[in-house]
Amino acid sequence: MDRPRTFDLDDANELRRAIGETIRAIRRSETTPEGQIEVLGFLARDGAFSIAALARLRRVRHQSMRVTVGDLEAQGLAHRSPDPADARGVLVSLTDAGRAMIDESRTRRSTRILTAAESALTPGERAVLARAAGVLDKLTVALEHDGQERSV
Template identity: 40%
Template sequence: MKETEELREQALADAEDLRGAIGRLVRLVREGETLPSNQAAVLGHLVRDGALPIVELARRERVRHQSMARTVALLDSAKLVSLSQDQEDRRRIVVEASELGISTLKEARRIRSGALADAIENVLPVAERGSVRDVVEFLNRLADSMNLPGPT
């Protein structure tokens, strides 16, 4: 029993360290961003998957419909998306990334990825850079396993 408790305590300590390191890295990468992360996430869904109803965007981002409607309104006012009525259910609004939205997202990603790439090149020896790919795989496995419920 003692070994199980020690393993749990170590897992909790590791989780706290990981959460702190990821949070710090995310904050540093986001410095100077012009596109807020919630808007970038919505544009990412639209660029990857095409036009989607607001309700589906809310489900994917695990936010309430009203919150997603506000985010979409901001994107629309900046001309980053276009809105239309769903042809099957005229009450639903379908959101699609505009050309400006696509190019804005690409630029935001280029800036974020560039900052990380610079750090990787300047800090990690070539022999350690393969570890980055391993870490990404581990983090994705952890994220996939969590499946936390969203808002109701």
């Protein structure tokens, strides 16, 4: 009986490269700047944030995030409201139009992935992909846990 193949550094490098290429291929189909899509995603997933918190999440300067939030507001996709925990602060939230846009973007991206998988992959390869999200979620948790231990 064949033993399962081990996962080594070369495999980790290929996985990192493949994930990066896949993400870039999916992003290329978007007409909205990726920074705006990412901010909308944070707001949709986790609720309201301060501009400073959004800047930390995206790893950009506060000034840059203020511009991004201003652009989203001008498009009617986000709005600012007073922060009840900080009288001087504001929280950025999604509008209904912002929620619709991020939902549409997620559906469009997922549809592209499904269509590509159906046209390029065998049924067995698609079965592997069907299990991949759960495996990648576990990997993400381990990577985040490792990053938290190093920062302590």
